[in-house]
Amino acid sequence: MSLKLTTQAYCKMLLHAAKYPHCAVNGLLVAEKHKKKDSPRDSVLCVDCVPLFHGALALAPMLEVALTLKSRLIRPGNIFPVFNCPILIDAWCKENKYVIAGYYQANERIKEARPNQVAEKVAARISENFSEAAMIMWKCREPSTDCFEDWIEAQKITAALLESKSYESLVDFDNHLDDLRNDWTNPEINKSVLHLC
Amino acid sequence: MMKIKMRDKLRKWREENFRNSEQIVDVGEELINEHASKLGDDIWIIYEQVMIAALDCSRDDLAWSCLQELKRQFPDSHRVKRLAGMRLEALERYEDANKLYDSILQDDPTNTAARKRKISILRAQGKSSEAIRELNEYLEQFVGDQEAWHELSELYINEHDYAKAAFCLEELMMTNPHNHLYCEQYGEVKYTQGGLENLELARKYFAQALKLNNRNMRALFGLYMSASHVAASPKVSAKVKKDNVKYAAWAASQISRAYQVRRVREENVKCSAHGITKAVYTVAMVHNVNIIHL
Numbered sequence: 001m002s003l004k005l006t007t008q009a010y011c012k013m014l015l016h017a018a019k020y021p022h023c024a025v026n027g028l029l030v031a032e033k034h035k036k037k038d039s040p041r042d043s044v045l046c047v048d049c050v051p052l053f054h055g056a057l058a059l060a061p062m063l064e065v066a067l068t069l070k071s072r073l074i075r076p077g078n079i080f081p082v083f084n085c086p087i088l089i090d091a092w093c094k095e096n097k098y099v100i101a102g103y104y105q106a107n108e109r110i111k112e113a114r115p116n117q118v119a120e121k122v123a124a125r126i127s128e129n130f131s132e133a134a135m136i137m138w139k140c141r142e143p144s145t146d147c148f149e150d151w152i153e154a155q156k157i158t159a160a161l162l163e164s165k166s167y168e169s170l171v172d173f174d175n176h177l178d179d180l181r182n183d184w185t186n187p188e189i190n191k192s193v194l195h196l197c
Numbered sequence: 198m199m200k201i202k203m204r205d206k207l208r209k210w211r212e213e214n215f216r217n218s219e220q221i222v223d224v225g226e227e228l229i230n231e232h233a234s235k236l237g238d239d240i241w242i243i244y245e246q247v248m249i250a251a252l253d254c255s256r257d258d259l260a261w262s263c264l265q266e267l268k269r270q271f272p273d274s275h276r277v278k279r280l281a282g283m284r285l286e287a288l289e290r291y292e293d294a295n296k297l298y299d300s301i302l303q304d305d306p307t308n309t310a311a312r313k314r315k316i317s318i319l320r321a322q323g324k325s326s327e328a329i330r331e332l333n334e335y336l337e338q339f340v341g342d343q344e345a346w347h348e349l350s351e352l353y354i355n356e357h358d359y360a361k362a363a364f365c366l367e368e369l370m371m372t373n374p375h376n377h378l379y380c381e382q383y384g385e386v387k388y389t390q391g392g393l394e395n396l397e398l399a400r401k402y403f404a405q406a407l408k409l410n411n412r413n414m415r416a417l418f419g420l421y422m423s424a425s426h427v428a429a430s431p432k433v434s435a436k437v438k439k440d441n442v443k444y445a446a447w448a449a450s451q452i453s454r455a456y457q458v459r460r461v462r463e464e465n466v467k468c469s470a471h472g473i474t475k476a477v478y479t480v481a482m483v484h485n486v487n488i489i490h491l
Binding site: 021022056058059060061062064065108109111112117165177178180181 | 216219253321323351354355357382384385386388389391399414415418419422423455456459462463
């Protein structure tokens with residue numbers, strides 16, 4: 001069972017790390033929902049990523065908001081209130097027929113690439129809903145080209161985006177919490193990636 | 198005019214302690230290269246600011262030239278020596294940097310900047326327990342250093358020692374009772390610690406953060422999450438459950454409203470001029486206001 005990343009997923013992960021070189025960063029990877037529920041996949045293609053946080057990754061509340069908060073419907077007897085927030089991650093996944101398939105983390109110190117408690121907890125949580133979940137820990141070495149849908153294209157486009165400092169406009173969930181108008185789906189960067197393809 | 202704008206930008210970033218190093222290097226380098234002679238005494242603090250930003254961006258060439266200017270102007274300064282030490286840190290020459298800082302401390306044992314740099318070296322080397330130990334010793338002496346308390350809370354959070362992180366934030370809240378960010382972060386730490394008592398405390402501090410700043414979204418989400426968890430706990434009385442459901446419902450409605458306002462604002466931006474004029478007239482009619490044509 002192999003993991004593959006599209007150029008868009010890889011670029012946004014990299015831009016997230018490039019925007020906050022002095023912080024630890026983390027985020028989620030999403031894959032398209034498999035049509036046949038029972039047959040296992042032979043490879044998982046992560047088509048996009050959701051940059052989550054930078055700085056203190058080891059605090060629970062906002063991570064729970066990102067991972068678990070669902071737009072619940074009012075049902076009789078349901079004591080929990082409804083959320084009219086189509087912009088939450090869960091709702092976005094449903095709308096696009098995505099499933100959360102993985103997690104990435106880049107630690108504060110580039111030499112420290114072991115998954116920590118946070119990474120393991122999140123990965124465990126994700127694999128509750130997706131058995132073939134993957135965890136990506138950033139190291140300061142060249143990644144293996146097997147995990148890219150198109151390594152040459154990914155390299156070329158990433159270089160172009162870094163050159164043009166596109167990371168300055170990358171929005172993560174933290175930025176979204178600072179100002180709700182910041183869109184963590186990063187449509188402008190998605191457009192740039194598509195444009196460069 | 199350009200020069201004044203650039204100088205003002207640098208001052209603003211300096212005063213607000215932004216770490217936008219690439220921008221500082223861009224603006225600062227141009228200012229230094231083109232207008233150094235016209236900056237007066239401001240030039241020295243600008244050299245310092247640009248040098249530190251240059252280290253952040255791996256621009257050792259720029260850092261070195263700023264350092265030379267500062268060394269020439271202030272040959273025996275401890276402040277400049279500390280900058281030289283920071284450059285060595287950036288080059289990962291930690292032993293040499295430590296020697297420099299030790300020589301400053303030998304001359305002046307109360308030099309807080311040098312002590313803090315030594316602690317930063319421990320952090321950079323991944324020696325978290327030692328960094329924590331040294332920082333605790335430092336704070337015994339310099340108990341009012343808020344930057345240090347915050348740094349210590351971060352170190353404890355990274356080590357998952359939430360009780361001690363909470364203690365640091367308590368110190369910060371005592372001296373900054375109106376700072377909504379500390380309240381909110383304290384709520385997050387308590388929430389992460391878990392357990393019914395901590396969740397209830399977290400909820401209270403999220404509420405306090407909101408009282409201090411009603412636009413703090415993290416506090417709003419935190420209030421919703423903590424109230425929901427308390428309401429769902431099997432250990433609470435019916436009254437506590439009812440109260441917390443109420444709090445969670447209130448928070449949820451505020452969150453929904455915040456997103457709705459955001460969506461309306463986005464749609465308004467796309468309005469045509471005609472649309473906006475129409476809207477103004479409509480509002481004016483509703484409020485019986487005379488529109489004075491300009």
